[in-house]
Amino acid sequence: MKRWLRYWVGRYRLAWKYCPVCNSSPPKMGCWVCEGSYDYGSSPSGLGGPLSAERALLWRTRWDRVMGR
Incomplete structure (x- = not known):
């Protein structure tokens, strides 16, 4: 359940054009x-x-x- 929720929260961040892992501001150089x-x-x-x-x-x-999608 936690992974499913994390996926959709990340997709929401991507919809607003921000990185779902590091939040883009400031970006992390090692972000995948x-x-x-x-x-x-x-x-x-x-x-x-x-x-x-x-x-x-x-x-x-x-x-x-x-x-995993």
Whole structure:
């Protein structure tokens, strides 16, 4: 049950374009989803930019693969 809930909480974070593992701000360099990218959120952050659709799809694919979906 806990893993199922964690999966959906992570998907919610991804819907808002934030990393479900490290929360993106500040990113962790060893994160297996975002790999320390400063691209997150839906508005420019000054350090990176808004998360592109391609990168969001890549993050979601990594999340789904590791979380077993």
